[in-house]
Amino acid sequence: MRNWRNHSGLILPILTVAGLVLWPVITNNLSNREIVFTILKAIALASSLNILLGYTGYVSFGHIVFYGFGGYVGLYVVNDQGWSIWLGVLTGGIAAGAFAFLLGKAILRLRGAFFALATIGVNEAMEAFINNFDLFGGSIGITLNFSVYKTYGGAAQALNLTFYIMAALTFAAVLISYIVRTSKFGLGLRAIREDEDAAEIMGVIAPDAKNWAYVLSAIIPGMVGVLFFFKNGNVEPHVAFPLHSSIELLVMVMLGGQGTVFGPILGAIAYQGMRGYLLTSSFFKDIQLSVSGVLLLIIVLFIPEGAVGFLRRRFPPLRRILI
Amino acid sequence: MQQLSLLLASLPDGILLGFVYGVAAMGLTLIWGVMNVINLSHGPIIALGMFGTFFLFIRLGINPYLALIPIAIFGLLLGIVIYFAAVHRVINAPHLSSLLATFSVSMIIIGLGTAALTTSPYNVDFNMGSFRLGSTTILGTRLIAAVIAILIAGGLYIFLYRTRPGKYIRAVANNRDAAELMGIPSTRILALSFGLGTMLAAVSGAMIATFFPFNILSGGSYELKSFVIGVLGGLGNPIGALAAGLILGVLEGIIPAFMESSWVPVIEFGLFVIILLFRPQGLFGSKR
Numbered sequence: 001m002r003n004w005r006n007h008s009g010l011i012l013p014i015l016t017v018a019g020l021v022l023w024p025v026i027t028n029n030l031s032n033r034e035i036v037f038t039i040l041k042a043i044a045l046a047s048s049l050n051i052l053l054g055y056t057g058y059v060s061f062g063h064i065v066f067y068g069f070g071g072y073v074g075l076y077v078v079n080d081q082g083w084s085i086w087l088g089v090l091t092g093g094i095a096a097g098a099f100a101f102l103l104g105k106a107i108l109r110l111r112g113a114f115f116a117l118a119t120i121g122v123n124e125a126m127e128a129f130i131n132n133f134d135l136f137g138g139s140i141g142i143t144l145n146f147s148v149y150k151t152y153g154g155a156a157q158a159l160n161l162t163f164y165i166m167a168a169l170t171f172a173a174v175l176i177s178y179i180v181r182t183s184k185f186g187l188g189l190r191a192i193r194e195d196e197d198a199a200e201i202m203g204v205i206a207p208d209a210k211n212w213a214y215v216l217s218a219i220i221p222g223m224v225g226v227l228f229f230f231k232n233g234n235v236e237p238h239v240a241f242p243l244h245s246s247i248e249l250l251v252m253v254m255l256g257g258q259g260t261v262f263g264p265i266l267g268a269i270a271y272q273g274m275r276g277y278l279l280t281s282s283f284f285k286d287i288q289l290s291v292s293g294v295l296l297l298i299i300v301l302f303i304p305e306g307a308v309g310f311l312r313r314r315f316p317p318l319r320r321i322l323i
Numbered sequence: 324m325q326q327l328s329l330l331l332a333s334l335p336d337g338i339l340l341g342f343v344y345g346v347a348a349m350g351l352t353l354i355w356g357v358m359n360v361i362n363l364s365h366g367p368i369i370a371l372g373m374f375g376t377f378f379l380f381i382r383l384g385i386n387p388y389l390a391l392i393p394i395a396i397f398g399l400l401l402g403i404v405i406y407f408a409a410v411h412r413v414i415n416a417p418h419l420s421s422l423l424a425t426f427s428v429s430m431i432i433i434g435l436g437t438a439a440l441t442t443s444p445y446n447v448d449f450n451m452g453s454f455r456l457g458s459t460t461i462l463g464t465r466l467i468a469a470v471i472a473i474l475i476a477g478g479l480y481i482f483l484y485r486t487r488p489g490k491y492i493r494a495v496a497n498n499r500d501a502a503e504l505m506g507i508p509s510t511r512i513l514a515l516s517f518g519l520g521t522m523l524a525a526v527s528g529a530m531i532a533t534f535f536p537f538n539i540l541s542g543g544s545y546e547l548k549s550f551v552i553g554v555l556g557g558l559g560n561p562i563g564a565l566a567a568g569l570i571l572g573v574l575e576g577i578i579p580a581f582m583e584s585s586w587v588p589v590i591e592f593g594l595f596v597i598i599l600l601f602r603p604q605g606l607f608g609s610k611r
Contacts, residue, residue: 053419059418106596106600107596107599107600110599110600113359113361113422116418117361117550117595117599118595118596118599121550121592121599124588125588125592125595127588128586128588128592129589131588139585250419254419254423287434287435287438288434289430289434289437290430290433290434290438292430293427293428294427297409297424297427297431300413300423300424300427304413
């Protein structure tokens with residue numbers, strides 16, 4: 001960070017996230033806080049997924065498995081072992097990262113659609129397994145003991161705290177995304193995306209690079225999971241591993257522009273905003289999903305590089321700030 | 324001894340169901356084999372097939388087995404429409420594009436379906452009697468569905484290996500550029516293959532509707548089963564899919580005799596990932 005001019009790509013992402021965080025703080029409105037919490041969660045998850053999807057070019061259809069798994073582990077240590085939420089979030093992140101490391105060793109050997117299919121299989125297998133795993137409450141899940149909130153000065157204070165932790169996690173996700181994008185490691189990942197065999201010949205140690213990209217993209221979702229389940233007060237298997245959320249994340253990344261830092265942020269805000277609008281409008285309420293589907297189809301067919309990619313292509317001067 | 328009798332009771336049921344799963348998976352794997360596209364709108368089309376049986380039988384009183392014919396034609400046409408609307412432009416793009424394009428089709432179908440049909444369960448009350456075989460009872464609907472499934476698989480085999488359009492499909496699957504140089508209209512053949520894939524999905528849905536209650540979201544679990552079966556049998560190998568469907572049916576019949584039935588998906592998806600890792604060409608495929 002010696003020369004700020006070299007980091008002009010970071011300005012827009014940081015300002016956007018900061019603006020989002022400050023909005024409910026300034027208006028002091030609880031419903032705004034909930035809206036922003038959802039958007040921040042989407043930004044954190046989409047930015048993490050982008051490390052694997054956008055930079056490395058591996059399509060994970062079951063990325064939500066890290067969110068569910070990390071969340072389960074974290075909530076378990078908070079509820080049953082009496083750890084603090086800080087340690088719980090950390091544990092969830094470590095658990096998700098370790099899981100991604102082991103899983104990556106196995107399934108990152110697969111390429112293209114086979115990898116995508118395997119991630120779906122892993123997500124479904126994990127959900128079915130947790131459903132039978134008694135330590136985590138089986139199909140009933142874990143319900144947070146209400147007295148846990150007392151440590152943080154009651155439920156209202158605890159919810160306030162989760163908002164700020166969420167904000168911190170979102171900043172962390174965006175920073176990681178930016179650092180990976182601009183580092184030599186990230187350059188290796190993008191070489192893998194373009195042509196994995198050629199990248200290996202040029203000296204990128206592809207298996208290791210892919211595996212670390214997978215781990216990096218799993219840690220933040222694991223932490224977000226803990227936080228979200230802690231805020232909700234309970235977790236059940238079918239809530240923790242929703243396959244459609246994985247795909248919503250893919251849509252956000254595609255919408256904003258895969259492989260860019262600002263793309264997932266823009267995509268997450270646009271998708272959540274659109275979804276909120278469609279769900280509340282009287283005309284689109286019932287066919288909300290169909291309208292999203294048509295929009296997605298148009299993007300995939302006509303602007304596959306996403307909004308940020310499109311702007312970068314059409315307006316080259318913007319490339320300095322939009323990365 | 325008790326386990327054995329339980330096994331004998333649930334195994335034939337599982338086998339018969341397996342044939343029908345196999346038909347659904349044949350559709351998925353045919354599309355994959357010809358154009359390397361994983362059709363994520365497979366599940367909603369299965370669900371549409373279910374509703375086809377419901378409306379033709381309950382509302383119009385057409386026999387469910389006779390209704391398979393209009394449902395098959397509808398499935399074929401729907402597939403061709405989906406191909407030209409969503410798949411054709413992204414067929415040479417990276418996998419993510421075709422996955423998301425077919426997924427957006429699935430969102431459109433489910434959205435419209437939910438608005439028109441709600442998500443409350445529907446039931447086709449149709450009974451073909453049953454008979455006892457030793458200690459087990461076999462339902463007539465399942466036996467007939469299994470026979471139809473075998474006929475469909477045989478028909479598909481004859482179509483692919485004995486007729487001209489079938490040979491065209493195999494040629495396009497093998498090498499699209501070379502097929503085009505030989506004068507095969509590859510776009511039309513791709514559309515036809517996609518249509519055949521969705522036709523098989525719709526027909527399997529129509530048969531499943533005579534077994535279980537369903538709603539517009541029910542297709543999802545059969546879509547996942549189709550993935551498992553398709554990978555077991557080798558993606559792109561329709562006949563392998565039927566055999567793998569049988570394996571899955573047997574597993575679903577055997578596992579509940581030894582452990583709680585909630586473990587079935589754990590084993591299914593675990594097996595799925597393991598097969599992907601160690602034999603991505605499927606159980607019956609040769610090493611490529």
